Amino acid sequence: MSPDQNHIFEEVASRDKPGLVTNLKTYLLRHAQVFFYSLGQLWRTPFSMLMTAAVIGIALALPTGLNLLLTNAQQLSGGWDGAAKVSLFLKQKVSDEKARSLANKIRKLTEVSEVEYISKEKGLAEFKERSGYDAAIKALDENPIPATLLVTPNLQFNDASQVEELAEKLRKYKEVEFVQLDSEWVQRLYAIMDIVSHGVVILGFMLSIGVLLVVGNTIRLAIQNRRDEIVIVKLIGGTDAFIRRPFLYTGFWYGFFGGLLALILVFFSLLLMSGPVENLAGLYESQFSLHKMDFGTILTILMLSIGLGLGGSWIAVGRHLRDIEPR
């Protein structure tokens, strides 16, 4: 045997043991390689990769989009809540003078920022103008419209329960016939939104489980397809961690692309809706425009999606890798 044929063995003796730093570097390099290798593997079958990513994307876009709409609705109603007013309808027999003095009394309350007095006559004029029941009202003997005090609560006191308290207080004046809270429907809206937000959480939870299963199943199939390779790697000394790694990174990529797709879907949905919403806001003379996704939301969705991808593949790998052993 010639000396050069022997060099593979001679190297054994000459080679120094790699140091800790070298080992760590090699380890990280290997991770980076598998990271991009698994991406390359997915890229080879773009169609099936996109299919899986699309399923994840749609599943995540749904709760994300709903949640965003809900946030918008809450902001919108928050704007209305600030303008919540209390209408005091005074008794018919209360004179103009007494009504004015009551208005002054109420104006002095700390909870109140403004009181507008609408006399019976002014109220009638407004009603005529707006309703068009001119002829019908003329037929009546006396003015049916009560004098009204429009009370705007102080900004520090415009929380729903505080406005309710104020209304209770105002109801006690003997001149007052009837108190109406303008914010009642806002409170109902809040209650409805509360139900919807719980619904979104439940929906999000179920769809997340769905994503977990989709990724798990995809990885399971990938494991089945690479069965021979896994056996060979086990035969030449591959640890479970080594075999697991590419599948986990594949799960990571599915999650990443699924999350990206979800964000794109939500973004374009918002774009489509913002036009009509601004139209509607314009009709209400409101400056409202759709609240876009902020950086935090984007990061959360991406992280969640990647987490689900990793989790799904972890479950599949744990379940199926154990069964594959050399025979």
Add this chain to the structure above:
Amino acid sequence: MIQFIQASKRYPGGHDALQNVSFEMDTGEMAFLTGHSGAGKSTLLKLISLIERTTRGQVIINGENTSKVRKGRIPYFRRNIGIIFQDHQLLFDRTVYDNVALPLIISGQPPREIARRTRAALDKVGLLNKEKSFPITLSGGEQQRVGIARAVVNKPSLLLADEPTGNLDPELSWEIMQVFEQFRQVGVTVLVASHDIDMIERLGHRTLSLKDGRLVQDTVE
């Protein structure tokens, strides 16, 4: 290097693949394992590489009792053993180079080391010029040599071969055996399962004969 002490293997279902097999092989020794098919050759190799475990008796490899090797340590245990298969067991979606480099990647060698040792192993089996080819484009003999390069690239102290020349013509078989012979000369223990009696006799190494799971002949030099 290899020590079998009254080793038996009974498969689930009651089939006795090996019964009370005892023998010893020294470091740097080369031996053939013969017997008709089903005599237990493959099972014996599987006991050494911990693909199977003994049901009775002991197998001690390089001073380590295989029955004491925990499942999690099996990969590290196998890195010291080079295994060559009749059907090569190559990865067909990777180049010859990547196939041979795999054991080094698995054991976490630095990249420079991987390149050097992979080329050295390919050079050793005379396939350095094919490193960028895919296994499917190679002949049976060449594929088997890729398998050998992969088995030795990690510099194992023990080389196992299960019918390595089963599908090859006599001339190629002889070449493969010469490669094994070279490894033996540099201190690697080599155990080859084969039923090619002619060639075994020409090489004149120690021969262990199995029959129905029992060791019936051992021509200790």
